[in-house]
Amino acid sequence: MAIIDPRHAAKQLIYERIFRSATLIAAVLVLLILGGVAVSLLRGAWPALAHFGFSFVAREIWNPVTDQFGALAPIYGTVMTSAIAMAIAVPTGFGIALFLTELCPPLLKRPIGVAVELLAAVPSIIFGIWGLFVLAPVLQRHIQPWMIRVFGDLPAIGHLFKGPPYGIGILTAGVVLAIMVLPFIAATMRDVFDTVPPMLKESGYGLGATTWEVIWNVVVPHSRVGIVGGIMLGLGRALGETMAVTFVIGNAHRISSSLLAPGTTISSAIANEFTEAVGDMYTSALIALGLLLFLITFTVIAAAQAMLRRLERRSGAVV
Amino acid sequence: MNRRVLRKIKNGAFLSLSLVATLTGLACLAAILWTLISHGVSGMSGRLFTQMTPPPGSQGGLLNAIYGSGVMTLLGILIGSPIGVLAGTYLAEYGRNSRLSLTIRFINDVLLSAPSIIIGLFIYEIVVVRMGHFSAIAGALALAVLAIPVTLRTTEDMLNLVPIGMKDSSAALGAYPWRTILSVLYPAARSGIVTGLLLAIARISGETAPLLFTALNNQFWSTRLAAPMANLPVVIFQFALSPYNDWQDLAWAGALIITVTILVLSISARVLLALLQAQRGS
Numbered sequence: 001m002a003i004i005d006p007r008h009a010a011k012q013l014i015y016e017r018i019f020r021s022a023t024l025i026a027a028v029l030v031l032l033i034l035g036g037v038a039v040s041l042l043r044g045a046w047p048a049l050a051h052f053g054f055s056f057v058a059r060e061i062w063n064p065v066t067d068q069f070g071a072l073a074p075i076y077g078t079v080m081t082s083a084i085a086m087a088i089a090v091p092t093g094f095g096i097a098l099f100l101t102e103l104c105p106p107l108l109k110r111p112i113g114v115a116v117e118l119l120a121a122v123p124s125i126i127f128g129i130w131g132l133f134v135l136a137p138v139l140q141r142h143i144q145p146w147m148i149r150v151f152g153d154l155p156a157i158g159h160l161f162k163g164p165p166y167g168i169g170i171l172t173a174g175v176v177l178a179i180m181v182l183p184f185i186a187a188t189m190r191d192v193f194d195t196v197p198p199m200l201k202e203s204g205y206g207l208g209a210t211t212w213e214v215i216w217n218v219v220v221p222h223s224r225v226g227i228v229g230g231i232m233l234g235l236g237r238a239l240g241e242t243m244a245v246t247f248v249i250g251n252a253h254r255i256s257s258s259l260l261a262p263g264t265t266i267s268s269a270i271a272n273e274f275t276e277a278v279g280d281m282y283t284s285a286l287i288a289l290g291l292l293l294f295l296i297t298f299t300v301i302a303a304a305q306a307m308l309r310r311l312e313r314r315s316g317a318v319v
Numbered sequence: 320m321n322r323r324v325l326r327k328i329k330n331g332a333f334l335s336l337s338l339v340a341t342l343t344g345l346a347c348l349a350a351i352l353w354t355l356i357s358h359g360v361s362g363m364s365g366r367l368f369t370q371m372t373p374p375p376g377s378q379g380g381l382l383n384a385i386y387g388s389g390v391m392t393l394l395g396i397l398i399g400s401p402i403g404v405l406a407g408t409y410l411a412e413y414g415r416n417s418r419l420s421l422t423i424r425f426i427n428d429v430l431l432s433a434p435s436i437i438i439g440l441f442i443y444e445i446v447v448v449r450m451g452h453f454s455a456i457a458g459a460l461a462l463a464v465l466a467i468p469v470t471l472r473t474t475e476d477m478l479n480l481v482p483i484g485m486k487d488s489s490a491a492l493g494a495y496p497w498r499t500i501l502s503v504l505y506p507a508a509r510s511g512i513v514t515g516l517l518l519a520i521a522r523i524s525g526e527t528a529p530l531l532f533t534a535l536n537n538q539f540w541s542t543r544l545a546a547p548m549a550n551l552p553v554v555i556f557q558f559a560l561s562p563y564n565d566w567q568d569l570a571w572a573g574a575l576i577i578t579v580t581i582l583v584l585s586i587s588a589r590v591l592l593a594l595l596q597a598q599r600g601s
Contacts (some may be wrong), residue, residue: 012495012498013495015495015497015498016495016496016497018497019496019497019500019501020413020496020497022405023405023406023408023409023412023413024409024413024414025405026401026402026403026404026405026406026409027405027406027409027410027414027419027420027423028419028423029402029406029467030406030423030426030427030430030467030468030471031422031423031426033430033441033464033467034426034429034430036441036445037437037438037441040440040441040444040445041437041440041441041444043444044440044444091340092340092343092344093340094337094340095336095337095338095339095340095341096337096340096341096344098337098340099337099338099340099341100341102337103334103337103338104341112341112345114589115345115348116344116345116348117585118348118582118585118586119344119347119348119351121521121581121582121585122348122351122525122578122581122582123524123525123526123527123552123577123578123581124525124527124528125525125527125552125555125556125574125577126351126355126525126574126577126578127351128556128559129555129559129570129571129574130350130351130354130355132559132560133354133358133559134350134354179347182344182347183344186344210326210327210329210330211330211334212329212330212333212334213326213330215333233432236432237432239434240433240434240435240436240437241434242434242435242436242527242528243527243528243552243556246556247559247560267434267436267528270436270440271436271528271531274440274443274531274532275531275532275535287440287444290436290437290440293434293436293437294433294434294437297433297434297437298429298433301428301429301432301433302425302429305425305428305429306425309425
């Protein structure tokens with residue numbers, strides 16, 4: 001038996017300390033990055049925020065020539081496009097998750113699941129050019145004229161569908177976003193549905209419930225928190241998505257009553273104008289937009305993560 | 320009796336709707352791939368890989384953009400993944416359930432889905448403004464920041480999958496944790512960590528927004544890291560929105576190259592993971 005050499009042991013301890021510190025530094029770096037993002041955005045945005053004050057988020061004007069900037073139009077565009085995206089993607093994602101967990105033949109479950117996940121891997125710029133060259137013309141020629149004809153004269157919502165069919169605009173951006181966030185929502189919901197204990201579902205079937213009744217009365221209530229978490233994760237993506245929107249939004253700094261009209265979003269305004277911005281106030285106003293986006297998405301994503309975590313802990317406790 | 324029929328109809332209706340939803344999702348994927356292939360293949364030629372991006376109205380290729388994307392992605396992974404792997408190691412082996420680890424895990428998940436354009440603005444503020452001009456190194460740093468959360472997450476998950484017995488055996492032989500991690504845990508989790516790297520490469524190689532105001536673009540061949548560098552995503556962005564047919568064709572060809580690369584990376588990551596699970600099972 002060899003006796004442990006004290007010098008060797010001391011060396012081992014030093015290596016241990018070095019390695020441990022290296023991993024700790026790397027881990028803390030993650031916190032520093034987030035802190036750095038917040039601080040640098042705040043610093044860059046300060047001139048514009050100090051100059052315009054609260055009116056920055058309340059004014060529609062966006063005039064680089066006179067150095068007057070307000071964020072209302074991009075905020076409106078961001079909220080509207082995301083709302084349209086969620087209105088389409090949530091029911092569709094729910095349907096896909098339902099199909100994958102309850103209906104799909106086992107043989108197809110994996111291929112379809114993988115296909116949905118691959119849709120999530122396609123970079124957003126691809127959705128952008130596809131939206132511009134394929135989806136926008138289809139919407140312009142076929143869908144939008146029909147919408148104008150059918151909905152345009154309705155009271156209350158008619159104004160949303162007035163005006164010429166541009167093809168590009170808020171509605172088109174919303175549809176492209178919907179396709180982009182669909183895989184995230186579908187995949188999260190599928191994973192959440194999978195955590196429902198089979199015993200609960202079998203009890204439902206044992207009482208004579210149909211598949212839909214089991215889903216609506218057993219699976220959905222049981223996974224409610226996870227469903228909302230998944231939706232908010234998708235919403236976080238939709239709010240911050242840049243390239244896909246920039247191609248099809250039309251880049252007009254104004255709020256139109258019609259969904260068919262061009263608009264802008266926070267991220268697409270930054271992407272379009274940042275490298276061309278001359279003047280400190282212009283650049284600062286764009287960074288202030290970035291700060292707004294950071295605050296909005298951070299809140300939404302953090303809430304989503306908190307919900308999904310709660311679910312994880314709960315299902316961990318059940319098992 | 321009537322009620323039973325109604326319930327059955329309702330059941331059938333909702334289940335058919337879920338089938339329709341799935342078909343819609345698959346149709347979108349098929350439509351996008353079909354568009355890419357039909358537009359992109361016609362633009363494919365040897366010129367793509369041998370010539371530089373052309374001025375409007377003349378023919379050219381994407382060589383400088385492909386090179387730039389390759390260099391910045393590689394640098395991004397080289398800078399980002401060691402940080403991600405080490406941080407993941409801390410969370411899985413040292414920190415575990417400490418308050419710090421819980422916070423880092425939470426923040427990492429937030430960074431994982433944070434808008435990439437914000438990261439671009441961050442690097443612009445701390446690198447581009449200081450240097451006074453756009454540069455490839457700024458682009459690579461932005462991509463590195465995006466790669467960290469992906470590698471961190473997979474590394475932690477994969478280390479947690481290593482059977483505890485292996486760790487205990489190593490500790491029982493008197494090895495310090497660092498020895499155990501380097502000689503036992505990393506080799507055992509190797510294919511899992513490689514999967515994380517592949518996913519990170521797939522994630523950053525298609526990113527456009529963070530490169531717009533860090534690396535910018537360059538119409539010419541450039542290997543200088545301190546200067547603006549061409550890259551596929553930004554070239555696609557500029558060329559697709561241009562009115563010139565030659566440029567648009569190049570944009571489609573570039574889009575096809577990027578998408579095929581990313582799909583191949585994602586599929587290999589999945590295959591690797593499936594192999595790993597099969598191995599575990601047996």
